[in-house]
Amino acid sequence: MEEVRCKNCNQLLLKAEYCFVEIKCPRCKKTIIVKLKKDRVSNTTKNSE
Numbered sequence: 001m002e003e004v005r006c007k008n009c010n011q012l013l014l015k016a017e018y019c020f021v022e023i024k025c026p027r028c029k030k031t032i033i034v035k036l037k038k039d040r041v042s043n044t045t046k047n048s049e
């Protein structure tokens with residue numbers, strides 16, 4: 001399981017083995033797109049403003 005954290009504020013968003021989701025950070029309200037494969041975590045902030 002990988003921990004996925006918000007790039008902006010480091011809030012823990014989810015733990016998963018595999019996912020491809022769009023999630024809104026409850027702390028900083030940024031929308032984060034998380035692409036999680038077996039051995040690689042990639043998360044990007046959708047709205048950077």
Ligand SMILES: [Zn+2]
Nearest residue numbers: 006009025028
């Ligand atoms: Zn955040």
